Amino acid sequence: xxxxxxxxxxxxxxxxxxxxxxxxxxxxxxxxxxxxxxxxxxxxxxxxxxxxxxxxxxxxxxxxxxxxxxxxxxxxxxxxxxxxxxxxxxxxxxxxxxxxxxxxxxxxxxxxxxxxxxxxxxxxxxxxxxxxxxxxxxxxxxxxxxxxxxxxxxxxxxxxxxxxxxxxxxxxxxxxxxxxxxxxxxxxxxxxxxxxxxxxxxxxxxxxxxxxxxxxxxxxxxxxxxxxxxxxxxxxxxxxx
Numbered sequence: 002x003x004x005x006x007x008x009x010x011x012x013x014x015x016x017x018x019x020x021x022x023x024x025x026x027x028x029x030x031x032x033x034x035x036x037x038x039x040x041x042x043x044x045x046x047x048x049x050x051x052x053x054x055x056x057x058x059x060x061x062x063x064x065x066x067x068x069x070x071x072x073x074x075x076x077x078x079x080x081x082x083x084x085x086x087x088x089x090x091x092x093x094x095x096x097x098x099x100x101x102x103x104x105x106x107x108x109x110x111x112x113x114x115x116x117x118x119x120x121x122x123x124x125x126x127x128x129x130x131x132x133x134x135x136x137x138x139x140x141x142x143x144x145x146x147x148x149x150x151x152x153x154x155x156x157x158x159x160x161x162x163x164x165x166x167x168x169x170x171x172x173x174x175x176x177x178x179x180x181x182x183x184x185x186x187x188x189x190x191x192x193x194x195x196x197x198x199x200x201x202x203x204x205x206x207x208x209x210x211x212x213x214x215x216x217x218x219x220x221x222x223x224x225x226x227x228x229x230x231x232x233x234x235x236x237x238x239x240x241x242x
Contacts, residue, residue, distance in 0.1 A: 011037065130169070178195035193222070
């Protein structure tokens, strides 16, 4: 995980809304990146100040009376100064949420991309990555015969820096699918393959993961990874060729 990928996740981490896999990755990243650790400290500080400010709703008539009292004493001016500071703090926090919420995808989604990312994250748990561990395309491709109703493309990209790890069976859209697993350094790339008619449409990014899809020979292919977008696109271009 690099800084551009980590920073949008800091808010979700603060609100305890990250899934276990992303939580672990982000905590490891903050342990190594002083910049992201400092940004998270500032977010925690802002959150604490908002909580400690004890903001409360003031009914309209009461608020009008307090504003009208501005000219009648120092206590009124003191209250207005404190009230203004609190409201400014809330405005800043609201503006930050408006900027970051769309990128975080905190709001629940029932889209196809959610299913792809959920399957990707589940595969990262110990013992779930592959059913057939092999770097040999001539072992992985035949393994799917009789298990799925199609024959996925399984190219060998080790010489280009994307070694094959193996394959496994998946269920996507209530249909059996194939997952072909590659790696780029420590980043896992899941390539999900399913019949074109049982596929869907997905956003290019969800929960900090990049998603790239394409069609070929009546099949849909979806590459999902936390690898940076440029390298993932490079991988997809090689895979498609």
